[in-house]
């Protein structure tokens with residue numbers, strides 16, 4: 082199988098992402114992880130950009146042993162000198178020089194005619210070749226360059242002894258057919274092209290960086306350039322993990338592979354995200370948090386029966402433990418039952434699972450992510466079934482920072498539905514006073530605690546109360562996304578338990594010990 086060389090420019094083009102600035106230590110940490118990932122070439126920076134970047138490239142050059150370390154230079158001597166200086170101490174140094182070739186860049190940016198571009202490139206390559214045995218030359222904005230002129234520039238670079246000619250789609254303008262055609266044309270028309278490697282460097286302005294890189298590979302590119310997580314100037318560069326996984330997953334189609342240690346991909350992605358501060362979107366291919374997560378019931382059922390129904394890559398391939406079944410409002414009973422078993426509730430009957438599933442769906446309608454803790458809380462709330470003397474039907478609370486709060490509570494009692502309103506020192510106090518008025522139970526609130534079951538503003542509030550009536554006390558628990566509702570539920574739950582305890586001697590021991598789930 083044909084090997085595709087991986088040129089990682091996370092530390093150079095990736096660092097050109099607005100807002101990203103890596104210090105020396107961070108660059109070295111990422112470079113060492115890239116080495117573990119097995120990239121062939123690491124572009125560590127642009128040494129002429131600043132003394133700090135020169136020092137950082139030098140630190141990377143000295144630290145990395147198993148990849149070639151490279152620095153970028155314009156086609157000017159002082160930039161080439163800076164790269165030479167920065168790569169002192171490198172095991173396998175190489176320089177990357179570039180010059181724009183497209184009509185727009187020639188006319189407006191460089192203000193050079195074609196001849197001047199050729200002369201400048203030749204001079205720069207010759208100068209660089211004095212110091213480096215391996216030189217990569219990039220025809221910046223190659224995608225928008227006249228094909229015959231690009232052939233001319235490439236032929237010159239080959240004659241001058243470069244090792245790699247890189248074809249950048251600098252502004253992400255190409256589509257796969259056009260970009261592939263450039264590589265085929267160069268292969269067919271440039272004399273001695275087999276002496277060098279051709280490289281593809283794409284940007285993602287139209288979302289086609291990966292597709293364009295793969296088209297280049299299909300048409301003869303030997304090297305792919307890109308960054309981890311696809312970070313980079315504007316919309317970013319080709320995401321290397323996407324190309325590597327596309328080649329590995331569809332080796333039957335591409336007939337080419339990188340030699341990356343794919344198991345290091347997830348770890349590398351996390352490190353780059355952490356140190357650059359560039360958050361990886363959840364739906365990002367390969368490394369997004371949702372890339373191996375299934376939420377909908379039909380998909381979850383399929384994955385539980387056979388993973389390949391909905392997974393074309395196994396998460397272990399990139400170093401993740403397993404795919405995730407995320408429970409949410411689109412989930413079905415198969416995944417829910419699997420989750421209950423995972424959480425240790427394996428003995429539930431079909432009816433119990435169905436009852437729990439109904440409650441779970443109610444919660445999922447109100448909450449984005451239902452976590453393990455949420456499900457345990459939902460189940461444990463009703464683990465021990467107490468006769469329901471009182472049941473909360475409705476709760477309305479009015480709060481105004483300039484007036485005392487009021488709560489209207491509607492309860493189901495043994496003698497029917499009853500409703501009342503009460504005021505209080507706070508919203509919870511008002512709720513509890515209204516409940517007391519309806520139940521006519523004289524109780525003392527001995528303890529009240531509230532904690533959040535999970536993170537986030539939509540987390541479940543979990544309220545515990547202890548009520549006392551003479552010598553009898555009872556605890557109650559309420560769980561809801563709304564803490565006032567959780568507080569009311571906990572209070573009503575405690576009242577039911579209190580009444581149950583008070584009546585206990587009149588009920589048979591069998592009744593009392595008959596503990597049911599849900």
Ligand SMILES: CC(=O)SCCNC(=O)CCNC(=O)[C@H](O)C(C)(C)COP(=O)(O)OP(=O)(O)OC[C@H]1O[C@@H](n2cnc3c(N)ncnc32)[C@H](O)[C@@H]1OP(=O)(O)O
Pocket residue numbers: 094097127129130131154155156157179180181190191221251314
């Ligand atoms: C497509 C890419 O990603 S290319 C890499 C882009 N990365 C960067 O630019 C990051 C590092 N850059 C820098 O720190 C600075 O731009 C420096 C140090 C390189 C140059 O800074 P300055 O001397 O202040 O020049 P400035 O950046 O304003 O302008 C660039 C100059 O380089 C010229 N230039 C641009 N590309 C090249 C090139 N490949 N070869 C020769 N000259 C070039 C421009 O025409 C312009 O020249 P002018 O001053 O004669 O008009």
Ligand SMILES: CC(C)C(=O)C(=O)O
Pocket residue numbers: 094179219221222247249250251252282284
């Ligand atoms: C320097 C070159 C390779 C570049 O980054 C680009 O053209 O996008």
